[in-house]
Amino acid sequence: MPVIKITESFAQSAKQGAYWDTELKGFGLIVRPTGSKSLVVQKSGRKRYTLGTHPTMRIAEARDLARRRILEHDTNGAFGRIDDRITLRQAIELHAQDMREAGKVSQERMIEEAERHLQPWLDRQLGEITKRECRERHKKLSRLSGPYCANRVFRIIRAVYNKALKTLELPPNPTIGVEWNREYRRREPVADLRDWRERIDEIQNPVRRDWWLFVLSTGLRRTDALTVRWDEVNFDEGTIYRPKPKGGVDRAFTVPLSRQALEILQCRQMENPVMFGDDLGWAFPAWVNRDRRKVVSHLVSPRDRQVHVPSAHRLRDTYASTALDVDCPRIVTKILMNHTVPDSDVTEGYMRPSMETLSRWQQYINDQLWNKMDYN
Template sequence: MTTSIKLTQSAIKGLPFVQPDDKKRQHLYFDTELKGFGVCVGAKAKTFFVQRDLQGKTVRTSIGRYGVYTVDQAREEARELLMKMGKGINPNKEEKPAASVTFGDALDLHLKSNKKRSERTLKDYRYLSDQYLSDWLKKPLTEVTRKDCRERHHKIGEKNGPYVANSVFRVFRAAYNHALKIHDELGVNPTIAVDWFPEERRKAAIPSADLTAWYKEVTAMTNPIRRDYLRFVLFTGLRRESAAVVRWEHIDWEKKALLIPRPKGGETRAFLLPLSDFLIDLLKERQKCEQAKTFFPGSPWVFPAESKSGHIAEPKEKLGVKFTVHGLRNTFITVAESLDISPYAIKMLVNHSLPDKQDVTAGYISPELDRLRAPMQEISDRLRLLCEGEKKTQKGQAVSRNAKPKK
């Protein structure tokens, strides 16, 4: 889709991002003042570009992202690029000298190099760079010193915490290393001077003794969409974003399975997650939800919300029992491990990569839906016992939440 408008700061700011249900993945807006200059709007970013025909073929080359460049800065660079293209020079085939390669250039190259990266990963890399290293994006890599890296890493760590500081400089290190593959004259990566903060794996699982109190508070929530979202994450073990973007079309009622079309983690291809009886009942309740029917009629999302995306993000619920949404996934994994379920089955249910490089057996295992159904049901039953305190079996006998799980 292409549109002609006068590109100004306010005009670009007002251009809407591409929505998930839009068949077009990007919209092009060409400037009415400078022919060939435009801005490409995608789902997450707005990028300036120039476009012109060279030797019978349309050539487009990026200038940089809106926010890093102003319209005037991008237009000035566009004029220079268009002049080159007018002389028959293709900017895409020109190799920049190492001295002119900026951190922003290196980051773009790094993010485009791996087509399998999820949108969430790309978004995280961009966010960390824009939020903490925005003043470096247009800075040549040759001007970033070891002292710069060391001091900025320490400053971020003091203000925003060690995990954030380490994450930011992992992004910078990766981008620099990618540029180094092309320009070996760049020299040693300056992050060599960074004293990385020690990190311990954060365990956020809700203790079994607190699950009943947590679940009681959740079921008492007045917002049924947010309530069911939290229960859904706990009983599926899904990552918070994977759970938030579930659509009704992803549910196979006949197979009692949920399609995860774009998972993050060890497997990049889509996979089917078996749904326990509890989850099937929960989803049927969602279909009958009056609030959703009233405020979000015809919504394709299982957990709709008044947001730009149309679906729920991460509810910041404050309950008596402290928890995080990601901690619910940890709780699912902890309960699964307590049942002595096969580690391979757990890894496949939560979409963790199998250690096929170290374990020959793992390389032959395929995540078949029926094979995973029994473990999923067992985990779900155990979670219900822990959450509800006591449950009646099919024979009418009471089962305590402290009952020893069957192996």
């Protein structure tokens, strides 16, 4: 087998065969008949391990990783195992399963974002993803989808990779190569609700259209609003129960609904059977692809590509700002929006407004919102 110093220029022009590095014994380049090029590490007489593929993995990065693998061999001379079987998609699924078991609710949003922004990487081996790739992909995503989205997507990779590192032998987390975008807390209530309502009315899908109005009228978080089930709505008492909000089951809460929100839900109760036959208990159902079949589940992505509207969280800003406009007590707003009442405030720590009080303020807030839309 040829022995030569493996460089970027050599790797680019190398023909079929196996080449071993003169600089680091055990580090090699394998060029297959298909033209694919694998960077490997092997100690004499031991099993060979793949570090990555060229040019996805740069030579300098592969050589450093090979050096670490050689230094990390155990007393029997075996290499520390680089698990080159698990893909990014599989790692995300495992992480999502752990989140489900912990009672967290953001795993579906995580999977949705990964499918949308990381599609070319999903079936790649986790250990092949490099710092350079992460840095370049993050910059590109920042340009195309915005700095907040880029940070959010790469926080997913960071979390998924760190979880995999607990049980698998992998290179260091490649997201350390990312230069994170600076983020600012955004407080951007919708300035013109009349214009917003006109755009919402352009949405063809009545489930999506009603969902946006429901979010505005409740101030619920995106996932809480997407996953409403009929057995969580009490039409007699005019309340809704959210069993797994942000923070998990320990933060479960019940709040009153306004007349407008109840009318939206009643409309869905009447229309869902016509559209879906059986909505399977979802207030805002949708057809989704699962195991190559179309099945009914809850609405997952409420955005309509034909109609541009602010994100659901901007409606939460709008709801909170409108609560301030009608002089709603701060503690009532916090409870309606499922925000933590600070223990540092001794007086507020004793206060727990009645459901009647919460209902009255909920209606005041909604009446103001609908007046701003010029809609009654």
